Amino acid sequence: MDAFPLVYHYLSAWVIAPITQQFLGIFNVNGRFGMLFLCASYSVAYGLFRYRKRRGLTDARSFWQFIGGSRVNLHRSALLDYRYYFVRAILKIALVLPIVHLVDPYILRSGDYATFFSNLWGARPRLGEDFALALVYGLGVFLVKDFVHYWVHRAFHSRWLWAFHKVHHSASVLVPATASRVHFVEKVAEKLGVVACLGLFAGCFLYVCGGEISRYTLFGVTYLVFIFNSLAANLRHTHVWLSFGPALEHVLNSPAQHQIHHSDAPRHFNCNFGINLSLWDWVFGTLYVTRSQPEPLRFGIGGQDHHRYLTVYGLIVTPFVETARKCLYALKATDSGSSTPLRDIND
Numbered sequence: 001m002d003a004f005p006l007v008y009h010y011l012s013a014w015v016i017a018p019i020t021q022q023f024l025g026i027f028n029v030n031g032r033f034g035m036l037f038l039c040a041s042y043s044v045a046y047g048l049f050r051y052r053k054r055r056g057l058t059d060a061r062s063f064w065q066f067i068g069g070s071r072v073n074l075h076r077s078a079l080l081d082y083r084y085y086f087v088r089a090i091l092k093i094a095l096v097l098p099i100v101h102l103v104d105p106y107i108l109r110s111g112d113y114a115t116f117f118s119n120l121w122g123a124r125p126r127l128g129e130d131f132a133l134a135l136v137y138g139l140g141v142f143l144v145k146d147f148v149h150y151w152v153h154r155a156f157h158s159r160w161l162w163a164f165h166k167v168h169h170s171a172s173v174l175v176p177a178t179a180s181r182v183h184f185v186e187k188v189a190e191k192l193g194v195v196a197c198l199g200l201f202a203g204c205f206l207y208v209c210g211g212e213i214s215r216y217t218l219f220g221v222t223y224l225v226f227i228f229n230s231l232a233a234n235l236r237h238t239h240v241w242l243s244f245g246p247a248l249e250h251v252l253n254s255p256a257q258h259q260i261h262h263s264d265a266p267r268h269f270n271c272n273f274g275i276n277l278s279l280w281d282w283v284f285g286t287l288y289v290t291r292s293q294p295e296p297l298r299f300g301i302g303g304q305d306h307h308r309y310l311t312v313y314g315l316i317v318t319p320f321v322e323t324a325r326k327c328l329y330a331l332k333a334t335d336s337g338s339s340t341p342l343r344d345i346n347d
C-alpha cells in the first residue's frame with residue numbers, strides 16, 4: 001500500500017486545513033481576532049495616542065511606540081502567542097471538538113426543555129415572526145454566554161483548575177493574539193458550559209414563543225458580539241490603557257479592567273473575571289474599576305513558574321504535569337493523616 005497518499009490525507013485533514021482555516025479566520029467577522037475588529041481597536045488606540053500626545057500625557061514618539069513597539073509586539077511571549085494561535089487550530093480539530101462531540105449527546109437541548117415544559121404546563125400559542133423577539137433572543141443568548149464565561153473563568157482561577165488557566169496568564173506581554181492563549185481543557189469546559197446553558201435558555205424561549213427558535217436567530221445571536229468586538233475588544237490584550245471610568249465599568253468591561261486582571265500584583269488578584277460585561281463582577285463582588293490615569297502594571301505569573309510556559313509544548317503539557325503533582329501531594333498528605341492544610345506545591 002502506498003503510504004504517501006495516506007500520510008498526505010491525514011496531514012491535510014489534521015494540520016494543513018485547520019491552519020489554513022485559522023489564517024483565513026483573520027479575514028472574517030465571526031471571531032474577535034478578525035482584521036475588521038483589529039482595525040477598529042487600533043483606530044481607537046490611534047485616537048487615544050493623538051489625544052494623549054496633544055495633552056502631553058504620553059512620552060511615546062510614534063504610534064508604534066505607543067502600542068508597545070517591538071519591545072511588546074515582538075517580545076518572546078508575543079511570538080509564542082502568534083505560534084500558539086495556529087497550533088490551537090490543530091488542537092481544536094484533534095481534541096476540543098472530539099471531546100465536546102463525545103459529551104454532547106448527554107446534554108439536554110432546547111427541544112427537550114420545551115417538551116418538558118409543554119408536558120408540565122401545556123402547549124402555548126405560537127407567536128408570529130417578530131423583530132423585537134429576535135432582538136430579545138439575541139440579547140438573551142449574549143447574556144447567557146457572557147454569564148457562563150464569567151463563571152467558567154472564575155472556576156479556572158480556583159486551586160485545582162488554575163494550572164490550566166495559568167497558560168493564559170503566563171503571557172508576560174499582552175498582544176491581541178494572547179486572547180487565543182487558552183488551554184484546550186478550559187476551551188472544552190467553556191464550550192460544554194455554554195451549550196448546556198444555552199439549551200436551557202433556548203428551551204424556555206422556545207416554550208414561551210410556542211415556535212421554532214430558528215425564526216429568532218436571524219442575526220440576533222451575533223449582533224451584540226459584533227457590537228462589542230467593534231468596541232475595541234482587542235485592546236484588552238494590549239498595553240494601551242483605555243478606561244471607561246468607574247461608573248460605566250460597573251456594567252461594561254474595559255480594556256484597562258482586563259489588563260488589571262492580568263496584573264501580577266497581589267492587590268489585583270481574583271478580580272474582573274468578566275469578558276464583555278463587568279456587571280457579573282459587580283453583582284458577585286469581584287469588580288475592580290479603573291480611572292483614566294494608567295496604573296503601572298506588570299503582566300505574567302512571575303516566579304519559578306514562568307519558565308514552564310515558554311514553549312508551545314510547555315503551554316499544552318505543563319498544566320497536566322502540575323495537576324498530577326498536586327493530586328499526588330494531596331494523596332500523600334491524606335495517607336500520612338497530615339492535618340496541614342493543602343497548599344499550592346508551586347508556591
Ligand SMILES: [Zn+2]
Nearest residue numbers: 153157165261
Ligand atoms: Zn484569568
Ligand SMILES: [Zn+2]
Nearest residue numbers: 168179258262
Ligand atoms: Zn486575558
